[in-house]
Amino acid sequence: MENFKDKLEFFGLKKALGFLENNPQKNVPKIMNWLQKFDKDEGHNKSYNLIKEAMTDPNNNWNRLISSLYTDIDQGYLKKSFENMLINFMGGKKLGKISEKYDCNVPWAILMDPTSACNLHCTGCWAAEYGHSLNLSYEQLDDIIRQGRELGSYFYILSGGEPLVRKDDILKLCEKYSDCTFLAFTNATLIDEEFADNVLRVKNFVPAISIEGYEKETDARRGKGTYQAVLKAMEIFRNKKLPFGASLCYTRENAEVIGSDEYFDFLIAQGCKFAWIFTYIPVGADAVPDLMATAEQRRYLYDQIRKFRWTKPIFTMDFWNDGEYVNGCVAGGRSYMHINANGDIEPCAFIHYSDSNIRDKTLLEAYRSPLFMEYRRNQPFNHDMLRPCPLLDNPARLAQMVKKSGAKSTDLVHPENVDDLTAKCVPAAKEWAPVAKKIWDNSPAKERCAKREQQIKEEKMKIAQKVQH
Numbered sequence: 001m002e003n004f005k006d007k008l009e010f011f012g013l014k015k016a017l018g019f020l021e022n023n024p025q026k027n028v029p030k031i032m033n034w035l036q037k038f039d040k041d042e043g044h045n046k047s048y049n050l051i052k053e054a055m056t057d058p059n060n061n062w063n064r065l066i067s068s069l070y071t072d073i074d075q076g077y078l079k080k081s082f083e084n085m086l087i088n089f090m091g092g093k094k095l096g097k098i099s100e101k102y103d104c105n106v107p108w109a110i111l112m113d114p115t116s117a118c119n120l121h122c123t124g125c126w127a128a129e130y131g132h133s134l135n136l137s138y139e140q141l142d143d144i145i146r147q148g149r150e151l152g153s154y155f156y157i158l159s160g161g162e163p164l165v166r167k168d169d170i171l172k173l174c175e176k177y178s179d180c181t182f183l184a185f186t187n188a189t190l191i192d193e194e195f196a197d198n199v200l201r202v203k204n205f206v207p208a209i210s211i212e213g214y215e216k217e218t219d220a221r222r223g224k225g226t227y228q229a230v231l232k233a234m235e236i237f238r239n240k241k242l243p244f245g246a247s248l249c250y251t252r253e254n255a256e257v258i259g260s261d262e263y264f265d266f267l268i269a270q271g272c273k274f275a276w277i278f279t280y281i282p283v284g285a286d287a288v289p290d291l292m293a294t295a296e297q298r299r300y301l302y303d304q305i306r307k308f309r310w311t312k313p314i315f316t317m318d319f320w321n322d323g324e325y326v327n328g329c330v331a332g333g334r335s336y337m338h339i340n341a342n343g344d345i346e347p348c349a350f351i352h353y354s355d356s357n358i359r360d361k362t363l364l365e366a367y368r369s370p371l372f373m374e375y376r377r378n379q380p381f382n383h384d385m386l387r388p389c390p391l392l393d394n395p396a397r398l399a400q401m402v403k404k405s406g407a408k409s410t411d412l413v414h415p416e417n418v419d420d421l422t423a424k425c426v427p428a429a430k431e432w433a434p435v436a437k438k439i440w441d442n443s444p445a446k447e448r449c450a451k452r453e454q455q456i457k458e459e460k461m462k463i464a465q466k467v468q469h
Contacts, residue, residue: 028055028066064313065273072271074241080203081243084181087154094152103460103467104367105333105376109155110148111349112339114141114166116412118187134341134412138169140358144339145177147363158184159349161341167195174202183208185247185276188233189226196240208247208276209233213257214266220253231270238271245274245315252280252290255297259304264312274315277305281350281392282424285414289424295431302386302439323380323388324445327452332375333367344410347375350391351398353407353418370405376460385449386436393429393436395422 029052054062069078092108099106116134136144145156156177158170163184174182181204188209199205212218215227237244246267250258257263258277267275279298282289293301302321309316323329330336331348338346344354345366356366366372378397380388387393390401401407402418409415440446 028052061309061311061313065315068313069243069273072238072241072273073243074200074203077200077203077242080178081181084154084179084204087179088181092152098151098364100463100466102364102368103463104364105372106151106364106367107153107333107336109157109336110144110153110339110363111157111159111336112136112141112144113160113341114158114163114169115161116341117165118160118162135166136339136341136343136358138172140343141169141173142176144358144363145173145180149177149180151364154180156180156182157336158182159338160185162187162190164190164195170205171195171198171202174199174205178202178204180204182206185210187222187226187230189229191233191236193236196236196242199237199242200240206243206245207233207237208245208274209272210247210249212249212251213254213263217254217257221251234270234272243273244271245276246272247276247278249278249280250293250297250301252293252297255293255300259297259301261304261308264308264314268312268314272314274317277301277316277318277321279320279392283350283352283416283421284411285416287424292425292428295428295435298432299435299439320389320392321386323385324440324443324449327449327456328380328382328385328388329375329390332372332379334375334379337367337372340410340412342410342412345369346410347372352410352416353402354410355405355407371401371407374401374405380453383450383453384433384436384440385445386440386443387429387433391422392425393432395425395429398422 032049032052051062051066054060055066057063088108095106095108114136148154148156156173163170164186167190170182170184174180183206186207186209188207191207209230210222211227211230212221218227218230219225234244248258264275279293279301280291281287282292298321301318305316305318305321308314326335329348331338331351333347336348338349338351339358340346340352343358345356345358345361345363346352346354353371355371356369358366361369375390378390378401381390381394381397382388390398399418399422409417
């Protein structure tokens with residue numbers, strides 16, 4: 001905690017969370033009132049009010065989701081999660097101060113790859129090319145978290161490779177940094193009873209389980225037997241009363257399944273509390289551009305996910321189609337960044353270019369590197385917030401930033417020229433642009449995002465002026 005005032009706020013909020021143990025329907029609105037009290041810029045007022053309103057209606061999907069947490073999740077785990085949520089809340093204030101002091105992006109979440117090793121070989125996945133030789137040591141992972149916490153980052157996302165190849169080290173980190181939350185994108189095939197028992201012990205780890213649809217779709221891309229292994233892992237976590245979610249990558253082959261009402265009902269029935277939604281991007285030498293979703297499929301997911309948010313008790317996040325809620329791209333340290341298994345510090349998991357490595361630079365130095373500063377200066381990459389990505393939606397912008405910053409390809413097998421990478425995305429970007437424009441021109445979020453974009457621009461100018469002086 002930064003100071004005495006921050007401590008008072010934290011302990012006040014922590015005490016308020018005690019209300020939740022008995023009657024969430026009655027007491028969740030009280031917690032929202034507390035949070036609004038400490039949210040000085042009122043940036044989340046709308047969300048707080050929606051939650052308060054939802055908790056008065058037992059049939060509301062958000063009410064059903066929140067209520068299910070109390071019936072389905074271990075109470076000790078739930079309490080710890082709420083405490084860490086508050087630490088993240090307070091950490092966000094520190095992030096803002098450091099960002100202003102150094103005129104750079106400082107991420108809320110750090111995504112890192114403990115290993116390049118994976119026990120599967122999924123079609124179109126760049127990690128499948130990398131082999132099993134690269135690992136961040138426990139000491140390196142520890143140092144990343146130590147540095148991140150000092151800057152206010154308390155949320156750590158693990159990918160790879162398959163991060164659970166390093167499950168013992170991950171559990172050690174969870175135990176050591178009990179005030180942090182750890183999430184892993186995992187194929188779930190290495191989840192067993194012993195691991196679940198350890199997760200119940202540390203109480204600050206949650207898996208986002210990769211699944212491509214039903215058995216046909218999942219096994220087609222991930223290998224025979226993967227789907228059944230995923231269902232078994234979900235069963236283990238469900239029986240231990242541990243939370244988990246789904247990581248959904250939609251492609252031209254599975255978009256209609258992934259976005260269907262029936263499929264989301266299936267995920268909810270399995271016990272999923274959240275779903276992280278990605279679209280396939282052809283990164284890497286073995287990438288398959290033909291797997292990219294069509295504009296019509298992307299529009300289908302856009303419509304379906306928004307419908308689900310008002311009808312189904314599951315939290316969803318669509319990393320490309322939700323640009324209107326977060327004012328465009330969140331990479332480059334704006335909300336998150338990526339460190340691969342070689343230690344290269346990248347703006348995004350899908351942007352394999354870097355001018356920094358953890359062996360040569362501190363995190364703060366990397367956030368102020370030419371590539372990350374190019375991201376900061378250019379965000380948002382499009383006034384249409386449904387075209388947020390500098391690769392998928394605005395490929396020329398990524399090429400410009402990489403060339404201007406002098407960043408190098410970090411592909412561990414076949415270094416990829418940025419012009420070759422972006423060329424693969426140009427047809428999809430052109431196809432999506434008119435579809436996105438039609439939606440955006442009629443969106444009630446357009447005016448709000450324009451105002452927020454101008455506000456961010458003005459804030460950046462003020463910060464830059466302070467730093468210069």
